[in-house]
Amino acid sequence: MSIQLYGHWDLHVVEAVHTWENRYRVEGAASGSGAYPGDVGSQVTADGAAWALVAEHRENASATWKPSDMMIDPGLDRVDVRATIGAEDPLPTPDFRDLRWDARYLGGTLFEAPYRPYAVRPDDLFEMPDGIFEAALGVYLMGVRVINRWGLPFTDTHVLDISAGSRSDLAMRGVRILDSWSQAELASLGQRQLGTGMVLGPLVPGAGKTVYFKVDVRDAAPRKHEVELVCRNLAGMADAGHPARRVRTQIFVSRTSVDPATGEIVSRVQEGTLRMRLREFALDQVNGRKARRDCPPPRRGSTAGTRAVAGSAASVEQRDLLRRALQALLDGRPVDPCLIREILECACASRPGAGHHCDGNGGPRDPGGGRCDDPFYAFPTKFSYTVTPRAPFPGQYGPIPFDDPWWKVLLLIIALLLLIAGALVEAADVAYQDEDLVIGTLGRVRRDDVDAALCVIDTDRALAFLTTLDAQSNEDSQNAVTALDGDITLTAPVMTRAELDAIMVLPASDPQRKVHKSGARTGLTHAIMTGFAPLGHGLASWSIDQLTLETDPDFNELVSQPGDSGSIWVHTATLRPVALHHSGDGSGVLARASLLDDVQGLMDITISG
Structure with a gap:
């Protein structure tokens, strides 16, 4: 076996108890790679993004070198890691003292925040323009991108937090850090909370991760506010106050109003x-004219009701809204009970002299408080x-x-x-x-390693789960798999990595390498599976392999275009689902996708009929 190390290290052999001949090698380093004698005093300095320390032994000078067992004990967590690394021959006892190194990490800071924290609206996860925190809108998620610059991976006890001193300074300036999270909120962002911090691990050096804090800026002064981020190991630290554990950055707050x-x-x-x-x-103007119609009352935080036809107990549309809401409830679909209550209250309030939510003509009392028009x-x-x-x-x-x-x-x-x-x-x-527009409810989200989200889809609008559209007559691509304007029924289960590895050894022209997808932008397109690589778009960290796909020479069509994300790549020969599309190279001839086998594992789901 070997020990994986990252960055700049000094290795010094401090003990050598040889039963057999020993040596060690540094592999994959930018500097310091080579083989070195296993004698006390042997020393090497190695540096590189990721490299391996390998210990070896042999019985005599004519024998083949064989790998030794190895272990690393980094001791109590500290920025400038001082680790003990041991290697063990098969004889006589497993004490890992046949070779022992004093290994010291020579790097600097523990982590990097490459750009300033940015504001994300919690309701829809939209980023504010330039990441600015506008005080008029109140509570935000503060997105913080973190890159591990340490010599060892972050574990599930390493957290990113905002220091106590920074929290106090921010509070005095009207910026409050909110530590109350529901499990649903954390799950939707794919993060875990320990104490007041957010878990960073597992995260190898050089890899990045985005974590979110909840902040309230409604009382904040319009200015730049300094935020001090700190990385802690809750399992114990030898240097909790080390400055390399802390990074200072800023958030920008504005305050906007109408005179x-x-x-x-x-x-x-x-x-x-x-x-x-x-x-x-x-x-x-077209949608502006269409906008003059009644619509459902707001579900979120508003007491304004729906306009009704003057003089009637309830308009035809109100009754239809109520009927649809009740039918959805009976069908087992998620329905906000407050929606039903508000429809009833506003309909009843339309009677002369009745109600608190609508005026005497059935319109909202608060001018502009009810949203009863279509968007324009x-x-x-x-x-x-x-x-x-x-x-x-x-x-x-x-x-x-x-x-x-x-x-x-x-x-x-x-x-x-x-x-x-x-x-x-x-x-x-x-x-x-509006039930004419709503397509579902967003659940858990994971951006790193697989770009995927779980949604509850409105079944009135969705196809069967293992069904995709074939080529459609109004699309550019007319190369149908089964029939033009038809559907394609897929076959469960999803293809495993082992099955795909077996396919990848076949020639590129083999039909088993062929896949297709039905994308929102390009429609039905065909491709050839060409390999695996931990690469994808720049909004995520990719530490596991993604499927790479390229244009199928049998079809004169693009592989993908922006807007195709979320479509499923299907194995054409068996119609089994393969991967979840997430990005391309911009030219339309290369695409990348997360294996559905990985999506199932990381999202804790099973894709079946």
């Missing part, structure tokens, strides 16, 4: 204030703005064009975003509640 006197949007940050007035905008889109085309720096400056040319540009860009982004926010929020709310 009722002027109608301007006002965005503030530490360096100054931007005021913006809308002059003209482009309106989606408005985009600013002409607007005016002024930027006022917090600190005045003399002369004609001040520091604004030359100082830190982030805040000026930020102010424009936030102001433009909020100019159309009403329409966009309208679209999001309707999409979350």
Whole structure:
């Protein structure tokens, strides 16, 4: 066996109790690779992204070198690791003292945060523009990308946390770290919490992982706020206060409001204030006209009801909404009971003099509080703005064009975003509640190693689970597997890695190498399975092999395009599911996908009929 090491290490043989002849080798290092005598005092310095220390023994000078058993004891966790490594011949007793090294890690920091933490909306996991925390929106997930820069892997007792001092400083500035998480929230993000920190392991050196903290910025001052991240081992540390365990970074907070006197949007940050007035905008007139209709009441946090036909106890559409909601409940589908209550309350409140949620004509009492229109889109085309720096400056040319540009860009982004926010929020709310639009509920998500998510799909809209669309007559590709405009019924179970390894030894032209998928962007396309590699898109960490696919020369078509993510690659000869598509090379001739065998294991599911 061998010991896997990462980074820059000094190896010094401090003990050699030989029954047989011993030596050791360094393999795969950028510097220090080679074979070395197994004598006390032998020393080598090796460095590389990942390399191996191999101990060997032989009975005599004419015998073949054989690998020895090895062990590593890193002692109590510390940044500058001082580990004992031992090697053992078959004789006489397994004490791992035939060779013993004093191994010292010569690297620096424990981890790296390559870019500043960014704001993610918790409801839909959308990242805010430029990752900015806008105080007007309140609570966010703070995404932190972490890369292991240590000489050993992080384990399931290593956590990333925000230091106590930083938490206190942030709280004084109105930024509160919220440590209360439900298991469902943690599972949806694919992370575990230990104490107030988030588990980092298993994570080998050089690999990265994104963890999320929950923060409330509604009382925060509009400025840059410093955050101190700390990596701890909850199983014990010899140097808990070591500065290399800590990384300081910043988050950006803005505060935006509307000036009722002027109608301007006002965005503030530490360096100054931007005021913006809308002059003209482009309106989606087609959907704007369609928008004038009744729709279900909001499910999330609103008491506004649904508009009803004036003078009637309940409109035809309200009764239809109630009927559909009750039928869904009887069918065993997830239905928010508050939706049924609000439909009833608003319908009953439409009677003259009744109810608290609607006015006498059946409309919401709160003007703008009810969202009863379909989404339509408005985009600013002409607007005016002024930027006022917090600190005045003399002369004609001040520091604004030359100082830190982030805040000026930020102010424009936030102001433009909020100019159309009403329409966009309208679209999001309707999409979350209208049964004509809703397609399912998001469950667990995993981005690293496999890019996959579990969803409860609205069965009125979904195909059978092991069914995909064949080539459709309105698509570019017309190379159907069974029949044009038909469906393809798949065969369980999914293909295992062992079965795929056996296929990969066949010639590239062998029919067993052929697969196909039905993608949302490209429709039905064909490909050849060409190999495995731990590669994928840059939003995830890939430490396990992904399936690589390339254009099938028998078909004149692209393998994939952006928008095909989530489609299933199917083994054409057996119609068994193979892999979950997640990325391509941009040219359309190469694609990568996570093996469904791995998806099942990492997501703890079984894909069957």
